[in-house]
Amino acid sequence: MTAEWSQWPRRHSRAVDVVVAILLCALATYASRLTDHGNGEGPVVVRPASLSVFLLSATASLALLFRRVSPRGVLVVTTVCAIVIGALGFEISLFTGGAAFVAMYSLGYWSADLRTAKVAPLVAGAALLIASLIQHFNPVLTGGRITLIAGVMVAGAFAEAGRSRRNYLTALHARAELAERTREEEARQRVGEERLRIARELHDIVAHHMALAHAQASTAAYLLRSQPDQAQEMLDQLAGTTSAALRELKATVGLLREDDSDAPLEPTPGLAQLSELLTSFERTGLTLSLSITGVPRPLSPGADLTAYRIIQEALTNVTKHAGTAAATVRLVYSRLLLTISVADEGGEILEDLRGEQDSESQGYGLIGMNERAVSVGGHLRAGRRPDGGFEVTTELPLEPPKTPDPEDKMP
Structure with a gap:
């Protein structure tokens, strides 16, 4: 009143x-x-x-x-x-x-x-x-x-x-x-960032599993007449690949549904599942070699997921674009950084991969990998190797050690 x-x-x-x-x-x-x-x-x-x-x-x-x-x-x-x-x-x-x-x-x-x-x-x-x-x-x-x-x-x-x-x-x-305009702009920015994150996740999931499914289906079709037993084994692996794709898609899309907030979700992929990831590619006929240098150190959850997705996308590109059946994955742990390198062992890289970063009509694999690396404070390089083939190199920050390293105590 x-x-x-x-x-x-x-x-x-x-x-x-x-x-x-x-x-x-x-x-x-x-x-x-x-x-x-x-x-x-x-x-x-x-x-x-x-x-x-x-x-x-x-x-x-x-x-x-x-x-x-x-x-x-x-x-x-x-x-x-x-x-x-x-x-x-x-x-x-x-x-x-x-x-x-x-x-x-x-x-x-x-x-x-x-x-x-x-x-x-x-x-x-x-x-x-x-x-x-x-x-x-x-x-x-x-x-x-x-x-x-x-x-x-x-x-x-x-x-x-x-x-x-x-x-x-x-x-x-x-x-x-x-303040009201700032809140609205921040809300729009957060929505945009979340949409970009989900788009990257969906791209990585779909591209990876579709590439594996395509390779497995092609191999099964080739072996169906001459070696039906191996063809049946490949078809069984194809069913497992599509089932895994559906599970990951459901987990990712389920984050957008409020009524699924209480549903149990699978663990976030990380380097702990690297052996399973490499095995899934080897089933398609890709020969992989893994080398780890240095003492493995923990990464933050975001960096761990980023490392996994970058390796997954790089190997997917090898499967889709490289004219080779072999690739090398190297992990190098230093005091502050994890350096990841994925390279194919020769073969002719198609032009669409080489122009992928700067052409809107091509895929978003390299663009997504670079965005992932930058989002966790790292950085990514991709290009042809001098001796042939293609290489993707990423540097990601490691979590600070809980106890001082011997290198830190040296004057």
Whole structure:
């Protein structure tokens, strides 16, 4: 209820202006009947109400209705009306010139020019004080002149406070809008990053298993007439490959469904499953050799998945694009990095793999591998080998050791 009442003047500003104008006109008309003899007894009624004062006060009060539109012009009109009231022989005070002080406040609050907002009310107040001194110089400090000085100070103080509060609310509103836009941009960015991550996962899963399934189906078709027993074994492996593909797709797509959040998920692939991955490629006829240099060290979950997916995608590219049946996988552990190298042992690389990174019409294998490496703070290089073949090399950061290495203790 209190908040609603505090907003009422803002919602009915025109009604407030009309009420203020009527009160100021009535106050100026009544104050013109008073005079202060300076004998310490205070102001007394010495004359009847003046029609001229009423008309001048009404003109000044009506001008206040336009104080938000033209505060400078309203200040000029109200100041002139107060000076004319003094020229007619009436005392200029806060009461007879009340409209001028409201105009001072309005100019200080509404003017866009800060210098004008501060200087113009002082000039108008000085003009009223000088007009009062010219009318009756003796005594100097009368009650009316003291109210003139006090009125200028109060109008300036209220204008400064109102302007500061308005600027504060404006800044607060702008900050809230900026925060809202920032939240929306961050949300869009997170959604984009999640979509990219899921797209990479789906690409790696589909490309890997489809390449294996294609190789196994082709081999089975070749062996079906001449060696049906081996063909049957290859078809059994094909069924296992497609089943694994369906399981991984279900696990990945299941992350997008809220109602599957409680469903058990398979462990995230990592280097612990590297032997199984290599075995799946060897079943397609690809000859692989694995070498590990250094002491194996743990990777972060993200880097572990990245290492697995990069090896998987590199071997998939070998299966699809390289004219060779052999490849080498090397893991080199140093103090801070794991270097992974996947290279085929010769053969002609097709042009579509070589242009895969910079052609939108080609696959996204190399692009996805590079994005994965960068996302965990690593980096990837891919290109032809000097002695033939194609090689993919990745450097991934290792988790810091729990105990200092001997190399760290050496001076």
